Amino acid sequence: MPDSILWLAVLITLITSVTFLLVRDWRLSLALLALQYCGMFLLVLSHWPPGMAAAKLITGWMSAAILGMTQSGFPNFTYLDSSWPEGRTFRLFIAALVIIAIASFAPSLLVWLPGISLPVGYGGMILIGMGILQLGITIQPLRVTIGMLTVLSGFEILYASIENSVLVAALLSVVNLGLALVGVYLINAEDSARQVEEVK
Amino acid sequence: MSAPVIWLGIPVVAAVLFWAIRSERWTAILGGSLALILSILAAVIPIDQAILLGNISIRIASTFEILGRRFILSSSDQVILVLIYGIISFWFFGSFVIKFAHRLVPLGLMITALLIGSLAVEPFLYAALLIEMAVLIAVPLLAPPDKRPGRGVIRFLIFQTLAMPFILFSGFLLSGVEASPADISLVIQAAVLLSLGFAFLLAVFPFYTWIPMICQEAPPYAVGFVLMLFPTISLLFGLRFLDRYTFLREARQLYEILQFISILTMVTAGIWVMFERHAGRIMGYAAVIATAMSILAISLPNSAAAVGFVFLLIIPRALGLGVWSLAATLLHQHTHSLAFTDIKGQARHLPLVSAAIIGATLSLAGVVPFAGFPIQFSLWDKIGGSSVPLGIWFGIGILGLTVSALRTLAVLVMAPENTLWQSSESWSERILLGLGLGALVMFGLFPQWTQLLLVSLPTVFERLGK
Numbered sequence: 001m002p003d004s005i006l007w008l009a010v011l012i013t014l015i016t017s018v019t020f021l022l023v024r025d026w027r028l029s030l031a032l033l034a035l036q037y038c039g040m041f042l043l044v045l046s047h048w049p050p051g052m053a054a055a056k057l058i059t060g061w062m063s064a065a066i067l068g069m070t071q072s073g074f075p076n077f078t079y080l081d082s083s084w085p086e087g088r089t090f091r092l093f094i095a096a097l098v099i100i101a102i103a104s105f106a107p108s109l110l111v112w113l114p115g116i117s118l119p120v121g122y123g124g125m126i127l128i129g130m131g132i133l134q135l136g137i138t139i140q141p142l143r144v145t146i147g148m149l150t151v152l153s154g155f156e157i158l159y160a161s162i163e164n165s166v167l168v169a170a171l172l173s174v175v176n177l178g179l180a181l182v183g184v185y186l187i188n189a190e191d192s193a194r195q196v197e198e199v200k
Numbered sequence: 201m202s203a204p205v206i207w208l209g210i211p212v213v214a215a216v217l218f219w220a221i222r223s224e225r226w227t228a229i230l231g232g233s234l235a236l237i238l239s240i241l242a243a244v245i246p247i248d249q250a251i252l253l254g255n256i257s258i259r260i261a262s263t264f265e266i267l268g269r270r271f272i273l274s275s276s277d278q279v280i281l282v283l284i285y286g287i288i289s290f291w292f293f294g295s296f297v298i299k300f301a302h303r304l305v306p307l308g309l310m311i312t313a314l315l316i317g318s319l320a321v322e323p324f325l326y327a328a329l330l331i332e333m334a335v336l337i338a339v340p341l342l343a344p345p346d347k348r349p350g351r352g353v354i355r356f357l358i359f360q361t362l363a364m365p366f367i368l369f370s371g372f373l374l375s376g377v378e379a380s381p382a383d384i385s386l387v388i389q390a391a392v393l394l395s396l397g398f399a400f401l402l403a404v405f406p407f408y409t410w411i412p413m414i415c416q417e418a419p420p421y422a423v424g425f426v427l428m429l430f431p432t433i434s435l436l437f438g439l440r441f442l443d444r445y446t447f448l449r450e451a452r453q454l455y456e457i458l459q460f461i462s463i464l465t466m467v468t469a470g471i472w473v474m475f476e477r478h479a480g481r482i483m484g485y486a487a488v489i490a491t492a493m494s495i496l497a498i499s500l501p502n503s504a505a506a507v508g509f510v511f512l513l514i515i516p517r518a519l520g521l522g523v524w525s526l527a528a529t530l531l532h533q534h535t536h537s538l539a540f541t542d543i544k545g546q547a548r549h550l551p552l553v554s555a556a557i558i559g560a561t562l563s564l565a566g567v568v569p570f571a572g573f574p575i576q577f578s579l580w581d582k583i584g585g586s587s588v589p590l591g592i593w594f595g596i597g598i599l600g601l602t603v604s605a606l607r608t609l610a611v612l613v614m615a616p617e618n619t620l621w622q623s624s625e626s627w628s629e630r631i632l633l634g635l636g637l638g639a640l641v642m643f644g645l646f647p648q649w650t651q652l653l654l655v656s657l658p659t660v661f662e663r664l665g666k
Contacts (some may be wrong), residue, residue: 035652062397106475112373112389135358139351139354141349141354144354144357146360148357148358148361149363151362151365152361152365155335155365155369155420158369159365159368159369163368163370163372166267167267167268167326168329169267170267170324171326171329172329174329174333175329175332175333175336177362178332178333178336178359179336181336182336182339182340185339185340185343185345186339186343186349186353186354188345189343189344189345189346189347189348190348190349191424192346192347193347193348194348196346
């Protein structure tokens, strides 16, 4: 696969993961997640045959669809994380710090994981870093689920370069879908609790 | 018929069937009975040997193949099966009294099967994926469907999920280390990733924050089940790593790191728990200390003794958490909170529940004459014998837990003057709590009962157990 396409995929993962930190609308968040899986698909494609890489894309889209269908059943409600600054500038600033850290660490990944290309290393690390950042600043079930799916996507990009077993890919897909279902369960629980509080 | 079908397949199928049963009572009875039967079968049925039933000869194979991978439950794993299914059967029977069987039994059976599967799967790195699936199934158990999910559940999910990538990566690097053991940088990378993976999985310092949180938010019975099962299986999984990789087993630095981390975990948890004002969170810290103690046991220079300690610590831990979670659930049903301000003076109304909470905490602290004492005292003796400062730090952790047990006792009996002692527990609750307290004392007075476990240890871990 040409390097230019891989770098385009890195750009997609960077833009989607950073934008996700800044937006609060769930529709946009899930659209970004779906787009992020396209970037992941391109990066995984450099190590896996198209059929297997497509399985990752489909799994990711299914996860996003599961979350979207659940969220669409609830009235629009803006959740706020009161414990963290909500300002976009602040979030952009910490995202920049994470990107700088990744930029300095990603090249050494080539030594750790022989056979991996620089764009794949960057793509994987960006998703892991941004996912962890997202997990660190929220406890909203939807955002936590998307954060964890992002971390797992980053890991799967890197892991695809060293493991091409079909069974591992299948089990990771099960984990991704399971994570989305757990997210749905937590979103439902949150909504039920909110309704009970409103009735009171 | 193969062993994995019996001890992994049947529980999974039963879990689905039990989901359909609406009666709490029947779910508890059937689930508890199934787990007990599986435990007894593991004790009596030989694996990979012919059994004669009249004219019929049956052989239970140890291996089950699926998609090119194997699940192996050999005769050496039978002691683990007896232990795990035996423990969960009592948990399931107890769930009837507190009306929690309908959620615990199906999810608990599924979690148990997946976790035992993680010990049986070959190549054993697939275990990380199975553990992750068990974590995902544990979330509905810990987060009630009508309650806002708290930080503890979210952190549990995040931390346990983060363990999986680290362990999978370390597995890849470890296979490289096996091929070229002289490559120091590769060894360091593998060790770092493996340590991080197990730090998340076992919830050692500083990744144990979710445990006290979850003890405050989630149903105590579910928390007790999770805190009993997950660390136990993770420890056995960790021992398998040590048993398999010679360079890990022979690295002196690894044992020093394990010692440092476990003592740090014990001391920090011991200090926090001393100032805690929530009975649930106290038990969370007790569980953290119990896990740290098992890790400390692994760091002993004699590997056979280390494995022996890890196994012997399982029973008092399970017993302590079981009695505590049952008692805490009953207390919670009366007070709707386990904060000290809410449980003040409850010993007058719930004497046996209060005694069980104190007894379980003291047992986990290793106080005489409870189940934790004999084994924890021997471990303390071994640790103190090898290094006096380590022995002192160990003592500080234990002291913190003992102080918190005494503070809980003081709060529970702090009733207004002229309050009458009046037990409001039901007979079934009294019987179950009495049995639990009795078992805590009996295992403390007769520790030789648990020694039976040690007989099979050399076969469980080929290299570590000898």
